[in-house]
Amino acid sequence: MIRKYFFLFFFLVSSQTFAQFVVKGKVTDSATGDPIPFASVLLKGTTLGISTDFEGNYTIDVRSLTDSITVSYLGYISAAKSLEQVPEQTVNFQLKPSDFEMEAFVFEAGENPAFEVIRKAVDRKKDFDKRELSAYQTKNYTKIEIDIDHVSEEFTQRKTVQKVTAILDSIKQLTNDEGEKILPVFFSETISKFYFRSNPELRKEVVEKSKVTGVGITDGSTTSQITGSAFQEYNFYKNWLSIVGKEFVSPIADGWKQFYDYDLIDSVLVGTDSCYLLKVYPLREQDLAFSGTIWINKETYALKQVDLTIPKEANLNFIERIKIQQELQPTSAGPLIPAKTRVQIKIGQITPKTAGLLAKFYTSADSVKVGEPQPTSFFNQSVTLLPGYDEASEEFWKENRQDILSQEEIAVLQMVDTLKRIPIVRFYSEGLKFFGTGYLPFKKVDIGPWPGFFNYNDIEGIRLGMGFRTNLKFSDKWVLYGYGAYGFKDAELKYSAKVTRILDRMHWTSVSLSTQKEIDQVGLEISSLQGNSIFLAASRFGTLRRPYFTNKHQVNFQREFFKGFLMYSDLSFMEFEPLYDFYYLEKGTGEYKSNFQTTEAKIGLRYGRDETILINDNERTSLGPLRWPIFELSYAKGMNWLGGDITYSKINFYVYQRLNMGMFGVSRYEFDAAKVFGEVPYPILKNHLGNETLFYTSAAFNTMNFNEFASDQYASLRYRHYFEGFLLNKVPLLKKLKWRAVGNANILYGSVSNKNIANAPTVDPDGNTIETFGRLDPTKPYIELGYGIENIFKFFRIDFFHRMTYLDNPGAKPFAVKISGQIIL
CATH class of the missing domain: 2.60.40.1120 (Carboxypeptidase-like, regulatory domain)
Structure with a gap:
């Protein structure tokens, strides 16, 4: 007991x-x-x-x-x-977030102990950089949420906003911990497979399922291409990470000591790995660098996880904070793959009477496979949408999400779905799209472009126009385009029409027929401005310089054979009818001629090794190259056939590249060279584009006058450098203004053969003097150098240009000031 x-x-x-x-x-x-x-x-x-x-x-x-x-x-x-x-x-x-301030650390003797940890981590970068794998693939889940926050009192008192909030009051309100309302406007989920191969370095994402809901989103095909994981990739084993179009230096970059200080805090256990815990601090608060915490494996010196922030003190516009959290896992071959990544981008109010934005991105990866590289042809498109990508039940998403939605995210979906159906919201969202794209969607066609609705110039007087194009709802194989305009002064109808047949969307292949009657200007080349409706419309205002009527008919074919390699060809018939005093001497007879016709066949090749291309509705859209240059080579032959009056040949070579210069900023250069073979009227030559306006443009020589020079052979180099605050961040009184220095250098060599000089008479048949074109000395380049400041009041830019050569030319200005406006981060 x-x-x-x-x-x-x-x-x-x-x-x-x-x-x-x-x-x-x-x-x-x-x-x-x-x-x-x-x-x-x-x-x-x-x-x-x-x-x-x-x-x-x-x-x-x-x-x-x-x-x-x-x-x-x-x-x-x-x-x-x-x-x-x-x-x-x-x-x-x-x-609650606190203001991050770098503390002062004093080391009594010897080196900062964190430096040895970083040094070893940098030495072993190649062991863990996923780019060292021959190939890998992952199955990814990505979700994106965009909210309106920082809603000011003035903003909520607007009548249009009150109409929206009155409806939203009937459903659950989302707030932060301080009781401030947030207004979700976009939410997306994507399940995809991501593929990578290293030689050559190629990437591709295959979107299996995508669900997009958002204010102003009428067609998810384009949006679904950019909401996957391909555009949410952050590899800290790179020296520089591209975020919101800017280059940020990694805490384990090769030149880490030039940008960062570190503090070794502790040794901690993360899962089963013993890790060094280090705090990271930028040496200069306005540098594009991170602050925060990183964990480094004590045994292998591999990154285990990161939690890094780009604070508002960095030289960025509108962005108050960028935060990146990442957890990495080793592959069977050793290099690391980000298992989970979360990014927050907080955009502040542009003015006190507006609201801010909060963008949140989350990506998780599993089912990692190493090796087995896909063939190069597999990577023809950067992003591919599988058939039925936008057709999935809620049960499918519940079963296939790698992470379940929180109650807050479910409420976000409900609110966005309600918000996009409110008439006043739809009106403003469609209005913004109309302003940005130039076109207003109306069922199966888009109406526009709005910059072509009204123009005024000395030839046409008031010009009214209207156009349309079909969209994806009409067809994914046929594209129709039409535009008509009427000038009340010249009483002439202008028009253009085009029909395109898309033969293959994977290896982008299309054939098109077009016809046009329009007013053009010598040296402006309206055909090269079709993608820039605003600049095209601006060229039709005011005084037209050396205008002419053109009647043009063209057939065009293009095909992408493999990723980045595009071939195009066309056959065009063009009639030139001058609206100014123009003559040329006909070859052989020496007779004065004013009008001429050309029949031209052209073939071209374009190659961008790492250029990112998206299929935007029924058009290809380039997001530009990442590292390698874009090359383009074309050959054109003018023939005395089918109405053509002139025989000639043209060959043209063009290169464009964006260069990341690290701490010194970013450069862009364009090299262009061409030669015209044969005796031709000077409008067929290269009439170099000058700029006599007050406004800066990178497409022109900004101290050259309009029609000042023409060439039948030339080579030009345009170089632009953006210092991204490198110089001005170090000036105590200027760094708070966040101004950024820019530089320009434009060089042009050119010449005109004697036969082309001779066939451009300086007097008309009645003996009156007429203008022709200026010529460059083959031994003397045209040079202009520029420098300036951008980001003035976050919007404005001012450039100062010095013309270094040809200062004795009539009307030459040795110095020019140009202004421009831009919205940059």
Whole structure:
């Protein structure tokens, strides 16, 4: 009996002694509602605790509890909450962001111990950089959310806004921890497969399923191409990361010591890996560099995870903060693949009477396969949408999401779906699209472009026009385009029409027929401005310089044989009818001629090794090259056939490249060279584009007068450099203004053969003097140098140009000031 009670007593005591207490919860950002991974959660007064996982969750199992629990993390105000003495409880935290300030660290002797850790991590970059893999593929899940936040009182008092909020009050309101409302306007989910191969370096994303809902989103095909993981890739093993069009230096870049300071905080256990915990600080607060925390494996010196922020002090416009959190996992071959990545971009109010934006991106990757590279032809398109990509039930998404949606995200979906159906919202969203694209969608056609609706110039007087193009709802194989305009002064109808048949969307192949009657200007080449409707419309205002009527008919064919390699050809018939005093001497007879006709056949090749191409509706859209140049070579033959009066040949070579110069900024250059063989009227020559306006344009020589020079053989180099704050960030009184220095150098060599000089008479048949064209000395280049400041009041740019040569030409101006406006980050 005594023995029985003894064991009962022992059991009761033991059960109390070894009782388990479980505290769990989630740590989120109070301003955004997003989880905070890697935060330190401790029982107050002890060393017992854990770090939150990538979703901000934590679970602590202990034998005894203290009276409270604390949470701390770099960049946030620490918080504490009381605990109850119960077996299991949930304690959630919403941390408020704090202003990050670099602390002063004093080392009494020797080197900063963090430097040795970074040095070894940099030395072993090639062991863990995923670009060292011959090939890999992953299955990715990506979600994007865009919210309106920082809604000012003035903004909410607007009548249009009140109409919206009155409707939204009927559903759940989303707020941050401070009670401020946020207004979701976009949400997307994408399931895709991502492919990479290293030799040559190619990438491709195959979108299997995509769900897009957002204000102003009428067709998800284009949007679905850019909401996948291909455009949310952040590799910290690169020296420079491209984010929002800017180049940011990695904390483990080869030149890390020029940009960063570090503090070795602790050794911590992350999963089963023992890691160094380091704080990262930019040496100069306005540099495009990160601050935050990185974890480096103590054994391998591989990155384990990062939590980095680009603060508002960096030289960026409108952006208050960019935050990147990433968790990496090793592949079977060794290099690391980001398992989960979360990015937040917070855009502040442009003016006190507007609202801000918060963009949130999340990508997770699994099913990693290493090796087995796909053939080069597989990468012809950067992004491919599988048939039925936008057809999936909610059950499918529940089963295939790598991460379930939170209650807040479900509420976001409901709100966006309601918001986009509100008439006033649809009116303004469609209006913004109309202004930006130039076209207004109306069922199966788009009406526009609006810059061509009204123009005024000295030849046509008031010009009214209207046009249309078919869209994807009409067909994905046929594209129709039409435009008509009437000038009330010249009483002439102008028109253009085009029909295109898309034969293959994978290896982009199309054939088109077009006809046009229009007013053009010598040297302006209206055909090269078709993609820029605003600049094209501006060229039709005011005084037209050397205008002429052109009647042109053309057949065109193009095909992309493999990624980046495009072949195009066309046959065109053009009639030139001058509207100014123009004559040329006919070859052989020496007779004065004013009008002429050409029959021209052209073939061209274009190659951009790493150029990113999207299929925008029924058009190809280039996002530009990443690293390699774009080459283009073309040959044209003018023939005395089918009405053509002139025989000639043209060959043209063009190169464009964007160069990342690291801490010195970004450069862009364009090299253009051509030669015309044969005796031709000077409108067929290259009439170099000058700029006598007050406004800067990169397409022209900004100190050259209109029609000042023409060439039948030439080579030009345009070089533009953007210092991105490199120089002015170091000037104490200027760095707060966030001005950025820019530089320009334009060089042109050219000449005209004697036979082409001779066939351009300087007097008309009646003996009156007429203008022809200016010529360059083959031994003397045209040079202009420029420098300037951009980002003045965040919008304006001013350039100063010095003309270095041909200063004795009539009307030459040795110095010019040009202004322009731009919205840049």
